[in-house]
Amino acid sequence: MYVSTSIKARSEIFNNRNPTLIELKNISLYYSNENNGLPILDNINLQLEANDFVCLLGPSGCGKSSLLNILAGFQKPTTGEVMINDKPHTGPSPNVGVVFQHHNLFPWMTIEKNIEFGLKMKSISKSERKRLVSYYLNLVGLESSAKMLPYQLSGGMKQRASIARTLATDPQAILMDEPFSALDALTRENMQIHLLELWKKTRKCIFFITHDVEEALLLGKRILVMHSKPGRIIVDLQNPLSQYNQSVQKIKHLKEFNELRHDLISAIRGYSKANN
């Protein structure tokens, strides 16, 4: 297995400071008779801490979304279980929010109503709902679009609305499956900055899937790299860049950023080459 030495060295910095929020125990996933009987996910053990920002990288088709679906409770693993706060997590719950690649807003509801939906499901009183909706609209900068329908918003605005909708139900963890990959480069960068700010304000546990190594380095406190056939996590790294309190532009110009980027890319690519 190819893993660069610098990544290995850094992995050892890893130490558990925060309490564990989500625990994956021996998770395996098979889709019957496909993939020549090889598991999509092979015995994955993973702990996610409260307040952490975890980015998951990996080549296309390696099972990232499958892992997220298991975390979210959309998909049952073939073996193993997911624990949240030491309790088994067996189905979707508002405790674990999900932001999809496609904004997934309800197209017939205004932005306001979309954000209110989760609050209604929690039977929160009307006046409190109103207060929360305007708080979250404000948080993502969409006050002026409150009464609009999703199709009237730009891609980035829709994705922000979708994040606000998830945040509003106050989940303990937020799972994001390539939420910015459909956006143009500039919007994407703005959204990354925005998400980091939101995370610093709310300190939710975020589990963020991306194809983009730079995105993972800019956002993640912890970076995981996954490989396919069978799906395993082969790199688990504390991102040293997350300690620097610097702007995204500055971080991108650090020597360390480029070294890490290079290492992560060859970790992802090296393995997929070895397989093909």
Next chain:
Amino acid sequence: MVPKFVCKKQILTRGISMISITLILIIWTVSTNLKWLDPVFLPTPQSVWRAFLELIRDGYKGTSLSTHILNSLYRLFLALILAFFTAVPLGMFCGISRYILAIFDPIIEFYRPLPPLAYYALLVLWLGIDDKSKVALLFLSAFAPLFISTVSSVQRVPQDRINGALSLGASKPKVLLYIILPSCLPDIITGLRTAIGVTYATLVAAEMVAATSGIGWMVLDASKYLRSDIVFVGIILMGGIAILIDSIIRLYQHVRFSWIGRQD
């Protein structure tokens, strides 16, 4: 909201339609007034208009014109309402569970292609000649298109949308009510339009077979006495009412479902 050039195109197509209607009216007026055709086959527009005024004043066979129309519409809408409130819920359950669908699918697939008048005889036998058998017939012809459009629409609701609602804390019944139903409503309304079309045609046919009132009966009865002017009034009224009902629903669709087809 709508770009200007679309409006221009719309005005143009409307204009063309108007010209086409006007041309038909002119040809009708000219050909009948010049007596190219026997007025029994094709009455003049003036005589049709006179028959219309006469019908409004005196009614037909002791019943006023509006009663004939209302009788027909009553049968139509009673059947549609009954069908809507049974076919849509049943279709939703069949859409979410293939086991429930397996119970009802064969029944509906069997009777759906049958011409309604084929089993009308049976319904008359069971329910009598009056409104009950007609409403039952119309109910059956409205049920199938509503049911089928509901089932297929429920099956096409994106899984991500359902998953998203579940992780926002919605229970399964709430997902059905607040997410699946509104997602399917546009298709259901389109299904309703189809149902109205089918039911309307069946209604007129049913009134022609067995009735003593209604617009379909009026047309058939008038034809027995070679009153083609009244037949024409009846046909034009039927067409006009159908267009009116359909445009009301289309307007509703336009207002309520502005988001359709612009989801990305």
